[in-house]
Structures are given as C-alpha cells and as structure tokens.
Amino acid sequence: GENVEQHPSTLSVQEGDSAVIKCTYSDSASNYFPWYKQELGKRPQLIIDIRSNVGEKKDQRIAVTLNKTAKHFSLHITETQPEDSAVYFCAAAYSGYSTLTFGKGTMLLVSP
Amino acid sequence: DAGITQSPRHKVTETGTPVTLRCHQTENHRYMYWYRQDPGHGLRLIHYSYGVKDTDKGEVSDGYSVSRSKTEDFLLTLESATSSQTSVYFCATGGGNTGELFFGEGSRLTVL
Numbered sequence: 001g002e003n004v005e006q007h008p009s010t011l012s013v014q015e016g017d018s019a020v021i022k023c024t025y026s027d028s029a030s031n032y033f034p035w036y037k038q039e040l041g042k043r044p045q046l047i048i049d050i051r052s053n054v055g056e057k058k059d060q061r062i063a064v065t066l067n068k069t070a071k072h073f074s075l076h077i078t079e080t081q082p083e084d085s086a087v088y089f090c091a092a093a094y095s096g097y098s099t100l101t102f103g104k105g106t107m108l109l110v111s112p
Numbered sequence: 113d114a115g116i117t118q119s120p121r122h123k124v125t126e127t128g129t130p131v132t133l134r135c136h137q138t139e140n141h142r143y144m145y146w147y148r149q150d151p152g153h154g155l156r157l158i159h160y161s162y163g164v165k166d167t168d169k170g171e172v173s174d175g176y177s178v179s180r181s182k183t184e185d186f187l188l189t190l191e192s193a194t195s196s197q198t199s200v201y202f203c204a205t206g207g208g209n210t211g212e213l214f215f216g217e218g219s220r221l222t223v224l
Contacts, residue, residue, distance in 0.1 A: 104154035
C-alpha cells in the first residue's frame with residue numbers, strides 16, 4: 001500500500017517568515033495530494049489540494065508543489081501569521097481507487 | 113462542516129467492555145470513514161464504507177468492527193476495549209470525485 005513520509009515533525013518560525021513542509025509518497029499510481037490543517041482541539045480541514053496533472057497550485061498565502069518524478073510534494077506558507085499555528089497533514093491517494101493515506105503531521109508554531 | 117455529528121464526544125470505559133461510537137451525516141455522502149488519531153502516528157484509517165452494508169478494512173482494523181445500515185449512520189464498535197484503543201476517533205465523509213474529506217468533531221475514548 002501507499003506510504004507517506006512527512007518532514008519536519010515540528011517547525012517553529014517567526015511571524016512573517018515562510019514555512020515549508022515536505023512529503024514523499026511511495027505509490028507511483030497516486031494522483032491526488034491534499035493538505036489538511038488541524039487547529040488545537042479541532043477537526044482536520046482541507047486547505048489545499050493538487051492533482052497530478054499540475055505541478056503547482058496557489059491560494060493566497062499557501063501553495064503546493066508536486067514533483068511526480070521524485071514522488072514528493074510540498075506545502076509552502078508565506079508571510080506566516082500566528083493563526084497559521086496548527087498541525088498540518090499531507091496525504092496521498094489514487095483518486096477513485098484507494099483511500100487517503102496520511103503523513104504523521106507537522107506541528108507549525110508561528111511566534112509573534 | 114458537512115453536517116457530521118459524532119457521539120459520544122467523550123467516553124471513559126474499562127478494559128474488556130464493549131464500546132460503540134456513532135457517526136451521523138446529513139449530506140448523503142456515499143463514503144464514510146473512521147480514523148484514529150494518536151500522537152506521533154497522525155491519522156490512521158480503521159474502516160470505511162462505500163455504501164449501505166458495504167464496508168472494508170483500513171490499516172488498523174484489528175479489534176474494531178463497523179456497520180452501516182443506513183446512508184446517514186456509520187457505527188464503530190470495539191467488542192472488548194483495550195488500553196491500546198485509547199485515542200481520539202474521527203469520522204469523515206466524502207472521498208468521492210472531489211476527494212475532499214469532511215471530518216466530524218472527534219470522539220475522545222479513554223480505556224482504563
């Protein structure tokens with residue numbers, strides 16, 4: 001089955017800095033890569049996703065890049081704010097054929 | 113929030129007792145999932161359902177069973193709870209063509 005590795009496990013940045021979280025996956029058939037944000041004590045919520053037919057997707061301060069050859073994808077957050085502090089999960093799936101496999105999560109701490 | 117409610121939200125029980133967690137959705141989503149979340153392990157799939165009476169195992173299904181007799185309800189049962197099943201359990205729906213999962217608020221289970 002699919003295996004998703006996520007790094008780093010914790011990331012501390014100053015407000016205004018950029019943050020990058022990286023994930024690798026093992027199944028070359030995977031074609032759907034979402035990112036979920038989980039604030040403390042809350043449920044995970046989708047913040048952005050990318051499919052294998054594109055290499056990059058942006059939504060305001062967040063962006064995701066995908067390198068299918070290397071089987072890795074990354075989340076980029078620019079101009080970080082304290083409210084970005086949360087646990088971020090990457091995931092991968094072969095859309096329509098397999099369930100999502102999640103990485104173990106990255107705790108992002110943004111200091112004012 | 114895709115109209116997903118979990119019950120109970122908190123439960124403390126003793127080793128060897130049966131426990132049932134309920135997930136109820138109002139969005140008529142075909143797919144429903146049960147995940148457990150543990151520190152250092154991220155979100156791991158226990159069981160999922162792709163229709164009424166259609167269920168399948170996830171990566172950590174041992175010790176758990178599920179049932180789905182109606183589209184809106186997905187039950188997770190621990191036949192004989194063990195301390196290793198102390199966790200936060202999340203129900204999720206969706207997973208169709210869009211791929212997005214909608215999570216419930218979680219159920220915190222403590223097995224003493």
